[in-house]
Amino acid sequence: MENVVVDTACPLDCPDSCSLAVTVSEGRLVSIDGSTLNAPTGGYICAKVRKFGDRVYGEARLRHPAVRSGPKGQARFSRVTWDEAFEMIVGRLNEVREKWGPEAILPFSYGGSNGLLTQDTLDAVVFRRLGASRLGRTVCAAPTGTAAQAMYGKMPCVTYEDYPDARLIILWGVNPSTSGIHLVPYVRQAQKQGARLIVIDPRATPLARHADLHIAPRPGTDVAIALSMHRYLFEEGLADAGFMAAHTRGAERLRGRAAAWTIERAAEISGVPEAAIHQLAQDYASTSPALVRCGWGLERNRNGGNAAMAILALPAVAGKFGVRGGGYSMSNSSAWNITRPWLGPEPATRIVNMNKLGRALMDPSDPPIKAMFVYNANPVATLPDQQRVLQGMARDDLFTVVFDQVMTDTAAYADVILPATTFLEAYDFAKGYGPLSLQLVRPVIDTVGESRSNPEVFGELAKRLGVLESGETDNELDMLLQVFQALPGDAGTQIGDTGRAVPAFGLRPVQFVDVMPRTFDGKVDLFPDALEAEAPTGLYTYQDDPSSERFPLALISPASDKTISSTLGELPRPGVAVVMNPADAASRGLKQDDPIRMFNELGEVQCAVKIDDSIRQGTVSLPKGLWRKSTWNQSTANTLVPDSLTDLGGGACFNDARVQVALLENASSQRKDAKPQGTSS
Ligand SMILES: Nc1nc2c(c(=O)[nH]1)N[C@H]1C(S)=C(S)[C@@H](COP(=O)(O)OP(=O)(O)OC[C@H]3O[C@@H](n4cnc5c(=O)[nH]c(N)nc54)[C@H](O)[C@@H]3O)O[C@H]1N2
Ligand SMILES: Nc1nc2c(c(=O)[nH]1)N[C@H]1C(S)=C(S)[C@@H](COP(=O)(O)OP(=O)(O)OC[C@H]3O[C@@H](n4cnc5c(=O)[nH]c(N)nc54)[C@H](O)[C@@H]3O)O[C@H]1N2
Ligand SMILES: [Mo]
Numbered sequence: 001m002e003n004v005v006v007d008t009a010c011p012l013d014c015p016d017s018c019s020l021a022v023t024v025s026e027g028r029l030v031s032i033d034g035s036t037l038n039a040p041t042g043g044y045i046c047a048k049v050r051k052f053g054d055r056v057y058g059e060a061r062l063r064h065p066a067v068r069s070g071p072k073g074q075a076r077f078s079r080v081t082w083d084e085a086f087e088m089i090v091g092r093l094n095e096v097r098e099k100w101g102p103e104a105i106l107p108f109s110y111g112g113s114n115g116l117l118t119q120d121t122l123d124a125v126v127f128r129r130l131g132a133s134r135l136g137r138t139v140c141a142a143p144t145g146t147a148a149q150a151m152y153g154k155m156p157c158v159t160y161e162d163y164p165d166a167r168l169i170i171l172w173g174v175n176p177s178t179s180g181i182h183l184v185p186y187v188r189q190a191q192k193q194g195a196r197l198i199v200i201d202p203r204a205t206p207l208a209r210h211a212d213l214h215i216a217p218r219p220g221t222d223v224a225i226a227l228s229m230h231r232y233l234f235e236e237g238l239a240d241a242g243f244m245a246a247h248t249r250g251a252e253r254l255r256g257r258a259a260a261w262t263i264e265r266a267a268e269i270s271g272v273p274e275a276a277i278h279q280l281a282q283d284y285a286s287t288s289p290a291l292v293r294c295g296w297g298l299e300r301n302r303n304g305g306n307a308a309m310a311i312l313a314l315p316a317v318a319g320k321f322g323v324r325g326g327g328y329s330m331s332n333s334s335a336w337n338i339t340r341p342w343l344g345p346e347p348a349t350r351i352v353n354m355n356k357l358g359r360a361l362m363d364p365s366d367p368p369i370k371a372m373f374v375y376n377a378n379p380v381a382t383l384p385d386q387q388r389v390l391q392g393m394a395r396d397d398l399f400t401v402v403f404d405q406v407m408t409d410t411a412a413y414a415d416v417i418l419p420a421t422t423f424l425e426a427y428d429f430a431k432g433y434g435p436l437s438l439q440l441v442r443p444v445i446d447t448v449g450e451s452r453s454n455p456e457v458f459g460e461l462a463k464r465l466g467v468l469e470s471g472e473t474d475n476e477l478d479m480l481l482q483v484f485q486a487l488p489g490d491a492g493t494q495i496g497d498t499g500r501a502v503p504a505f506g507l508r509p510v511q512f513v514d515v516m517p518r519t520f521d522g523k524v525d526l527f528p529d530a531l532e533a534e535a536p537t538g539l540y541t542y543q544d545d546p547s548s549e550r551f552p553l554a555l556i557s558p559a560s561d562k563t564i565s566s567t568l569g570e571l572p573r574p575g576v577a578v579v580m581n582p583a584d585a586a587s588r589g590l591k592q593d594d595p596i597r598m599f600n601e602l603g604e605v606q607c608a609v610k611i612d613d614s615i616r617q618g619t620v621s622l623p624k625g626l627w628r629k630s631t632w633n634q635s636t637a638n639t640l641v642p643d644s645l646t647d648l649g650g651g652a653c654f655n656d657a658r659v660q661v662a663l664l665e666n667a668s669s670q671r672k673d674a675k676p677q678g679t680s681s
Pocket of ligand 2 (some may be wrong): 012013110111113118139140141235287300308375376377378379381382383403404405406408421422423440453556558559564565566567623624625637638641
């Protein structure tokens with residue numbers, strides 16, 4: 001019974017991508033901790049992953065394949081063998097294919113284990129060869145990604161380790177204390193060395209409380225603030241004409257659009273004092289190195305794409321590149337330029353935007369979606385317009401496979417359930433999107449029950465569906481080797497030697513020194529024509545607040561420290577509450593911990609209220625990633641989130657719901673076992 005400590009890495013959907021030291025005994029997990037192999041991990045990890053064993057061996061864990069034995073949604077299943085499950089799936093997929101055409105099949109996947117082996121390998125081979133509908137994978141980072149691609153060709157970003165070199169840090173719509181905890185010490189170190197910190201967030205996040213300036217805008221108004229900064233830079237002669245001439249295109253057109261945005265107007269739209277925006281613009285113009293971290297909180301609304309554009313344009317207009325600690329930091333997920341040669345050409349089949357899954361399942365289309373294969377995702381918990389998604393998943397004529405680690409809200413609606421391994425039980429590659437790390441994830445414990453990895457399952461499916469040519473890879477080990485070989489430069493060799501790799505430009509590239517825009521001419525495109533055509537009211541424009549008298553409050557649903565998206569949401573979670581400003585509570589006669597209903601025309605959520613001045617007036621907040629059981633009426637924030645799309649990239653508008661909140665009468669009969677407590681996420 002000897003304990004052994006083994007190295008691996010965390011591939012969950014978080015920027016930090018920690019190096020892990022896992023203690024095991026006789027094939028069983030004893031404990032998980034951070035190691036120091038990946039410098040930013042620094043030997044510690046978040047509390048969630050530390051408790052990952054509660055998922056691995058927990059009650060909700062799926063241990064064998066099963067088929068539905070009750071009505072959809074009731075999670076009643078009977079155990080079958082893998083062979084029986086495969087036969088049923090292949091039979092039904094072939095039937096759908098013959099009767100309705102292959103586009104009647106929709107594969108649905110997203111963040112799962114966010115690694116290179118568990119996604120876009122044999123899974124993609126299966127669905128491409130079938131000619132299935134394609135999924136528009138837009139639930140996250142679609143607006144910011146579209147902006148960064150068009151402007152900079154997704155140039156690698158400033159990494160965590162270079163934050164201490166900055167003299168000014170602006171954290172814009174990002175909350176690292178929850179969503180990427182390893183950034184926090186670098187920000188604090190920069191502050192100790194004299195850097196100023198500005199946080200732009202409708203909530204007083206932990207770092208906002210320690211900032212020199214906290215700007216709390218109305219959700220969805222960041223584009224106004226950023227455009228007023230551009231106007232200030234241009235009008236005050238503080239824009240860097242030399243840099244713009246040498247390295248950008250479209251600066252004059254941006255200047256033209258920004259001209260309408262006085263600080264006064266931005267202040268009125270955003271609900272931020274004029275003096276604060278003035279201070280922000282002045283600090284940014286006068287300080288170098290200045291670093292802007294553009295987060296994801298600001299992209300999830302009607303103006304999210306233009307907000308990201310205007311923010312990412314700031315370092316180019318103000319000339320902040322070319323020094324360590326200067327420039328911008330967002331997602332580094334594309335920094336490695338990884339190709340997937342095994343995929344071959346992509347068939348031009350229909351694309352279903354995942355943010356409109358409910359509509360895709362409910363509205364008549366040609367062909368209708370008759371089969372859905374869900375893996376690496378929990379759409380019932382994570383997509384907009386939850387009630388419509390539930391309606392769609394409840395369709396009796398829809399054949400649904402859910403391949404997951406635990407009995408999720410989505411799995412409850414499956415016809416066939418397949419048990420998946422966790423990242424402690426299978427190989428993968430973890431790619432950080434904050435720090436520039438690429439690490440090997442190893443199976444370090446025995447698989448639980450009969451669970452299998454993604455490449456094992458999709459390899460077997462590919463064989464049984466007859467979509468492989470002779471000699472093509474159909475198993476996990478060969479797929480793993482193919483990924484190794486496809487890694488850029490000598491990354492594969494490095495990982496083979498040490499379990500981790502460093503990109504050719506190093507772990508701490510300086511923008512415009514070590515890395516340049518990956519656009520066709522190496523310049524920053526400040527006014528991409530294709531995007532001007534895509535945005536409903538054009539680039540660098542603002543669409544009005546959708547609030548109404550009936551639904552005056554803006555609901556946001558940021559990341560919480562209890563889950564990664566909805567992963568780990570199966571664990572007990574007492575005290576889920578909507579956070580509300582004291583003034584909004586007073587005008588509704590609400591007291592601390594009161595039971596409330598929060599509603600709009602899409603539905604209603606019943607839970608407790610937490611009254612707290614950490615959130616600006618007019619905005620309320622309920623955590624992202626809740627499971628249905630976490631509230632009193634089986635509905636989460638996504639029940640209230642419309643399936644409208646962002647201005648660029650077809651993204652989700654999670655932070656653009658408008659709602660009303662009222663006391664929940666007769667609450668005790670509705671609460672069942674859940675009791676309101678004074679704590680929130
Ligand atoms: N613990 C934990 N970590 C995570 C995740 C998780 O669920 N839990 N999720 C991971 C994933 S998938 C992602 S994409 C990242 C997301 O990481 P973040 O970018 O930090 O995203 P959020 O938590 O959604 O939002 C960040 C902040 O934006 C604020 N915000 C909301 N609307 C607006 C707005 O209109 N303007 C501005 N300026 N701010 C706004 C919110 O109050 C919140 O504090 O985190 C990753 N890390
Ligand atoms: N209200 C609101 N909703 C949001 C957001 C928000 O800000 N507000 N943010 C959105 C964001 S940023 C994101 S990224 C999405 C994420 O949405 P999802 O991609 O649905 O993320 P998860 O909820 O983590 O679900 C991942 C599932 O994959 C499973 N899984 C993990 N590893 C494997 C594997 O190896 N194989 C298989 N077969 N399954 C595996 C996990 O058990 C889990 O159930 O959520 C979005 N939803
Ligand atoms: Mo995300």
